[in-house]
Amino acid sequence: MTAGAAAAERRTGDLIATLLLIGFSVGAAVMLFFVSLLWAIGTYDNTLAIVLGGYLPLALAVLGAVAGIVALSRKHTAFWYPLIALVLSAVVWLIAAAIAR
Template identity: 85%
Template sequence: MTSDAAPADRRIGDLVATLLLIGFSVGASVVLFFVSLLWAMGTYDNTLAIVLGGYLPLAFAVLGAVVGIVALSRRRRAFWYPLTALVLSIVVWLIAAAIAR
């Protein structure tokens, strides 16, 4: 009886963590996109930094969400994918911010 309950609890926890991380990753990438658009309207005129800081975090978030959902459907541990996408989005945005300045 306990062997059936443990995988179900772990599965629910992974599902909740993955969905929360997908939502947070997409939300953070949208915020990073709009901040990089402010670079375009401001005094910074560096197209590479705007593309790196704006579009690449969105691409990472979408890719992390899709791969996370596929991993959930295959009953694998899925929270790593949106977490990795979130970290990569922030790192790329920080590199773009360094280029823009």
């Protein structure tokens, strides 16, 4: 296998991983947003927790998606950006859940 074929194979894997992580990250952020809206309907009345748990994961997912797409267009390793956004979204939501209780 030549170096060009190995680079093309690695590029294809990065593209697939990045697109899957972008989709999963956005889907998880939307799910976390709706769960945070349930806090507003329920007994939890903490605006900071609702904003942190609802809007910040959406913003992080969008930023991770944009950064991943930009890194793909510049031929850099791109799957890290949506992966970091997904992990940060989960951490922020868990902090918001602790504040809401």
